[in-house]
Amino acid sequence: MARAAVLGRLIGRLAWRTATVREVVAESEHAVTLVLDVTDWPGHRAGQHVDVRLTADDGYQAERSYSISSAPEADAIAITVERIEDGEVSPYFTDVIRPGDQFELRGPVGGHFTWSVSDGGPILLVGGGSGFAPLMAMLRHRAAQDSDVEVHALVSARTDADALYRDELAALGPAEGLHVAWTFTRGGPPGWTGYTRRVDAAMIAEVGPAPARAPRCFVCGPTPFVEWVTGLLVDAGHDPQHIHAERFGPTGGRA
């Protein structure tokens, strides 16, 4: 009976649910955020993701994982999708889908790459491209909790036009304890005086809490970006056990 109860909870948690698009928000030239109403959504922790399933008229199905970018406190969940030119799923989400459209989703899943204000700080968040999505959920959660936990965020984007959440990040609070740095690897907007290069050791040293303070580090982005940044963190003296990474597949060379 206990086993049946456990299985019941498990199957309930991992059941495919219907997601209905509430809103489509253009985030950049290549990315949109889908705000979704999900039937019987069980709630999530910042950093978790969902599996999404699309079914074509002929029955062909495609599944993908997307990080949740909204705070657990929000009344709908949001995923941010970057269009991959030869992608099977992402062009549908970025170019075709409209409010009211539905698809299947299950989750939230993943507990290794999560953070909540009760975990404390300091923490370092490093995101490459759309890899900032789960880190944005952490910052939105921090804001919703009105927490002043010390957070250092480093966001790498190719250009200002590719930057996600830039206005919101500039306005996010509480300002106390929140440090956000950008690097635009293909050049900043007019008048930009910040970083315009690939993340490197000097940037990590300037942006992040010192390794001696033992920050938990969350790194998310395309695989080469994550490998590079986690290597820099280890070389800088951060404890590998404190480094949490989440990798995306190839992004058409646009990373």
Added chain:
Amino acid sequence: MSGEQRQLDGNGVAALLEELLGADATGLVRVCAGCGQRHALGAHRAYRGAGWVLRCPGCADVAVVIGVAEERLTLQTRGTFAIPR
């Protein structure tokens, strides 16, 4: 591969692992049978083919093989998993 954005580590296989093991397994620490390093399953490299293979990030030793068929999943593991009680 289509080049579609998808997770390529154990975190991306979280849903399948949860289906197989009954709880989130991305934080489970595996002691590698090859190199002896300890890494969370979420930090393992994930390779997709006819199912999924998770490999140790330290030495690429095969840690978990998941077969995905229409009616069932299959699971093979190697190494030692520390499961909190």
